[in-house]
Amino acid sequence: MIKIVSFKICPFVQRVTALLEAKQASYEIDYINLSNKPEWFLKVSPNAQVPILITESDEVLFESDAISEYIEETVPDALFDPNPAKKAQQRAWSYLASKHYLVQCSAQRSKDQATLSERSEKLSKAFSKLEAKLTGSKFFDGDRLGMVDLAWLPILHRASIIEQHSGYDFIGELPKVKALQKNILDTGLSEKSVSEDFVDKFSAFYLSEQTYLGQCAKAKQGQSCCGDAECTDDDFACCS
Numbered sequence: 001m002i003k004i005v006s007f008k009i010c011p012f013v014q015r016v017t018a019l020l021e022a023k024q025a026s027y028e029i030d031y032i033n034l035s036n037k038p039e040w041f042l043k044v045s046p047n048a049q050v051p052i053l054i055t056e057s058d059e060v061l062f063e064s065d066a067i068s069e070y071i072e073e074t075v076p077d078a079l080f081d082p083n084p085a086k087k088a089q090q091r092a093w094s095y096l097a098s099k100h101y102l103v104q105c106s107a108q109r110s111k112d113q114a115t116l117s118e119r120s121e122k123l124s125k126a127f128s129k130l131e132a133k134l135t136g137s138k139f140f141d142g143d144r145l146g147m148v149d150l151a152w153l154p155i156l157h158r159a160s161i162i163e164q165h166s167g168y169d170f171i172g173e174l175p176k177v178k179a180l181q182k183n184i185l186d187t188g189l190s191e192k193s194v195s196e197d198f199v200d201k202f203s204a205f206y207l208s209e210q211t212y213l214g215q216c217a218k219a220k221q222g223q224s225c226c227g228d229a230e231c232t233d234d235d236f237a238c239c240s
């Protein structure tokens, strides 16, 4: 059976596991601690990063884009369009998502509102491009879930957890992206592609008291708004 080496809150891993789940493929998962990488991992992972995929014949694949293409080619039920031009476009829209994974991680770790606004700007631009491209169909390319949707899944899943806990919405007033987020989350693949304790692990890192979003989350639970002395909004508008 193929094996995925993972870190629980890594969005690059989640893109790969969401693809495996979408194709109903069997796989094992091995979680490692990135702050104390095991020797065996350092020996086989060229960039010392997760995800890696270990094939049934013990070949090690790295880089989530390459791993996703391997899964697409080797596991039945193609999710890319067979037309080369269409496929190239779908790859490009997938890259737009994956190149914003770390942007979102960094925004989520912002210590104050100004930093969050500054760091969210790049992600907002990507969401605006996506909004302009979407047609209003259920998924990116019609009614069937595809590779582009799976590339956006980690970002949209994280945005939803952040919104639920803190009231802050990375997406904002973009109806088509909001509808896509709902349709992707409704597939259940976001939960299936992470560990059971994902929300706890994610919250411990991104919604701790050290982050602005963590302060918003605390405020939303009924304490003072945002921890900001000037902010007294009952509905936490300061966090939205």
Ligand SMILES: N[C@@H](CCC(=O)N[C@@H](CS)C(=O)NCC(=O)O)C(=O)O
Binding pocket: 007, 009, 010, 011, 012, 013, 034, 048, 049, 050, 051, 062, 063, 064, 065
């Ligand atoms: N370009 C890589 C990025 C993977 C990546 O950044 N993984 C992070 C965790 S989310 C990692 O392993 N960081 C550990 C390190 O860089 O030392 C991919 O697409 O697979």
